[in-house]
Amino acid sequence: MKNCKPSLGATFIFLFALTYPAVGRAQSDKPKLECKTGPISRVYGGTNWLIYSCTDGLSVTFVPAPGNAAMPAYFIITPQADHYHLYGERSGDVEASEAAIKEIQNLSKQDVTTLIAEAQSQKPTR
Numbered sequence: 001m002k003n004c005k006p007s008l009g010a011t012f013i014f015l016f017a018l019t020y021p022a023v024g025r026a027q028s029d030k031p032k033l034e035c036k037t038g039p040i041s042r043v044y045g046g047t048n049w050l051i052y053s054c055t056d057g058l059s060v061t062f063v064p065a066p067g068n069a070a071m072p073a074y075f076i077i078t079p080q081a082d083h084y085h086l087y088g089e090r091s092g093d094v095e096a097s098e099a100a101i102k103e104i105q106n107l108s109k110q111d112v113t114t115l116i117a118e119a120q121s122q123k124p125t126r
Contacts, residue, residue, distance in 0.1 A: 045099025
């Protein structure tokens with residue numbers, strides 16, 4: 001990053017409740033990070049992805065849109081000092097997710113900031 005199978009009826013419902021500790025704090029005082037504001041839709045690697053902003057206002061989550069062969073998967077971009085860290089999980093089509101990862105990991109800081117602002121302009125998913 002510069003500076004940084006079939007559609008399931010409830011597309012990644014687990015994502016809406018996804019919480020994970022923020023980086024850099026002791027385990028006991030790590031705040032939960034929720035990523036459910038949005039989504040906005042973008043194409044990465046030739047497939048459609050839904051993007052959600054996280055509660056820290058600095059991170060975004062990428063989830064395959066319904067019909068995307070990469071499903072199930074999710075990827076999260078979080079800030080780390082002078083760069084962004086991309087991580088996630090996948091068990092869908094590897095080629096589909098790899099193609100998207102190649103594009104997502106090359107997003108600039110400004111690209112990520114724009115995605116966050118656009119996702120935040122949407123209402124949170126419940």
